[in-house]
Amino acid sequence: MLSGTSLFPLIALDSPLAELLYWVTTSGTAPYGALTAIVLLGVCFTMVPRRQFIALVLAVGLSMLTTLGLNHFLKPFFGEPRPNAALMAQQSLLQLEEFYQLPAAQRRPMVSQALNQLTNVPSMTTAPEIKLSNKIAAHWQHEVGFSFPSGHTLFAVTLSMVLSYFLLLSGQYLLPLFLGLWSLSMGLSRMLLGMHWSQDVLAATVIGGLMALLCIAIILQFQQKVLPTRATVSNHDAR
Template sequence: MNKTVYSISAFSILLIIPPAVMLFAGWHWQPSESTESLKWLYWLTETAGLPYSLITSAVLLVLALVICQPTKANIIKWMIVIICCILVGQGIKGVVKNTFQEPRPYVVWLEENYDVSSSDFYELKRKQRVDVIKEVVKRNQQVPSWQRKHWQAETGYSFPSGHVLFAAGWALLLIGLFWQRRQYALAIVIAVWAEGIVFSRLLLGMHWPSDVIVSIIISAVLAMVACRLLQTQIRITSKE
């Protein structure tokens, strides 16, 4: 189990380092002339958001079962533990978002540049928020249409990041399971994907560095708990 904890902890730190550097450097999201070149990040971030996250989950769940090969008697238990690990993260996200009610970076940018009060923005119904974004942002040539539509699809609060909770949750859980089985290449590929999601949320104006850092920490704790439960199942099976 120590090897699992160490691998999850080590990769959590690696995921946290870039946003931590941005946080302490005082990085603040702003649109730029190079925004159009970031469209690939939009497609990447979609793998961690509905509806495509369902496909991602199915692929990663099958991968986990194929690599770890739990006994037939324990497959359902494994599926329940893994799925609950991800769903609990999303449940935490919903509670914390509604508690802290932090505006997204792009909403703060609208407030600073177009006199769109963030408090008034979040008092509007979802469709009204979409209309505000559509009307205001279409006047800015630095914000491409695909990014504006992405904002329109996600008008909720910022803290923490549901996308990062999803990606880091899957990545750290699978790293914990794969590392002890010496599936190092797979673990690294999944970690790179999760780090890509982290950057996409920051560079697309959806989250602050603190949002993704906290999301990674929550994901690490959930991954350790899930791995602990799965390790218990392995020991029980081996005794039988």
């Protein structure tokens, strides 16, 4: 971000690497993001003690609701175009101001038409030639909202940090390492696929980290005050 280097368009978007990055980004795309969270919670259930797992679930729920609401507020507030939309605008295939004033349902056909021209008609400008796999083209047509911040990165970072906190408390290290790599791959995939700028991913990482820490602190405080500890229960039973 400091150097002004853009990761898009850096790789061929019809290559095996792009296909792999697409599946990484799909793990954070609705509704598959919910499935990702459920699977990870199921794995954590086998690794984390019951009391910590209850706190984990509460922290995940609170952090997901918080970041989802924050993401929906920040995107229209900043109104930043996505890199792929900016590229199509450079090719005179989209008028960004008009495009983002329309509802999402009307933006998708415009992106589809622009993609047909972008990929099928030889470019008359100095912009690089773009070739998309069918899956990535469909993803471009589906994701037509604003860019800042990266919702996928926000989801991955927040979920990974909350889960990793409780996993590390339980002496688990391998899964937190995997979650960290997944979060990093998510941010890179969003930039390489033309969905986000570097500042979108950086801001989402910082926001996600702060929200995860805040929600963990709130849930631990709630657990300490509301949920009885094992020692308290045992003393009560002894009486």
